[in-house]
Amino acid sequence: MELLPSLLSTLKKTDSRTLNQEYSTVRSQTLLKKDPSLTCEAGALKENIKKNRYKDILPYDQSRVVLSLSTSDSDYINASFIQGAASHSSKYIASQGPLSSTVNDFWSMIWQHDVKVIVMACREIEMGKKKCECYWAFVQQSASFGPFTVSNQGETRPNEDLIIRTLTVTYQQVTRSVVQYQFLSWPDHDVPYEAKGILELLERTRDTQGTHTSPMLIHCRYK
Numbered sequence: 001m002e003l004l005p006s007l008l009s010t011l012k013k014t015d016s017r018t019l020n021q022e023y024s025t026v027r028s029q030t031l032l033k034k035d036p037s038l039t040c041e042a043g044a045l046k047e048n049i050k051k052n053r054y055k056d057i058l059p060y061d062q063s064r065v066v067l068s069l070s071t072s073d074s075d076y077i078n079a080s081f082i083q084g085a086a087s088h089s090s091k092y093i094a095s096q097g098p099l100s101s102t103v104n105d106f107w108s109m110i111w112q113h114d115v116k117v118i119v120m121a122c123r124e125i126e127m128g129k130k131k132c133e134c135y136w137a138f139v140q141q142s143a144s145f146g147p148f149t150v151s152n153q154g155e156t157r158p159n160e161d162l163i164i165r166t167l168t169v170t171y172q173q174v175t176r177s178v179v180q181y182q183f184l185s186w187p188d189h190d191v192p193y194e195a196k197g198i199l200e201l202l203e204r205t206r207d208t209q210g211t212h213t214s215p216m217l218i219h220c221r222y223k
Helices: 004-013 016-028 103-112 196-209
Strands: 064-066 076-083 091-096 117-120 142-145 148-159 162-171 174-183 216-220
Touching: 064 076, 076 103, 091 103, 103 142, 103 148, 103 162, 117 196, 148 196, 162 196, 174 196
Parallel strands: 091 216, 117 174, 117 216
Antiparallel strands: 076 091, 142 148, 148 162, 162 174
16 A cells, blocks of 8 residues: 555556556456366355355455354355555455345444445446445434444435445444445456546545555455
């Protein structure tokens, strides 16, 4: 994360045509590399299959998030820890968009790891299909998800790509603040066509994360 400010500064000075060409090159060469030594046994267990949005997208046992709060009926959630590229101390959580049956687990994970920033890289509904359960409340309202109460303190839309929600989460009479960034322009089965929106999203989330050492949570629809 400490290298991000200088990177953003350099990118802002780069000609937009050159930047878009470089981004297109990276985008076209994106490949999923699989390590044969990694396993996905927990996600394939009979009792956990129903918690996966897609049966062929499972977290690796070696890096999966293990739930420990008593609010969940098991320790499984379709989510993984991702090591940050800039620093060995930077860690993220990559998760599938929660299902109606896993929203409680989703908030258990957020609470357990004291997540301050959520990046949602999808819409709730796409092409007429539900891609992610709504796990927050309407503006100035509250909603309960198991033992967690989530209140929406306000929403802003700084550009056509982004909605920013300020949420508070209460569990056992303790309240914490969480900021959710919903990026609306991430295409299904693909990656964004332009770099500008992603760079602005990175800068905003970095500023919000600040000095917090807790992992940032990033999720999409997972396929």
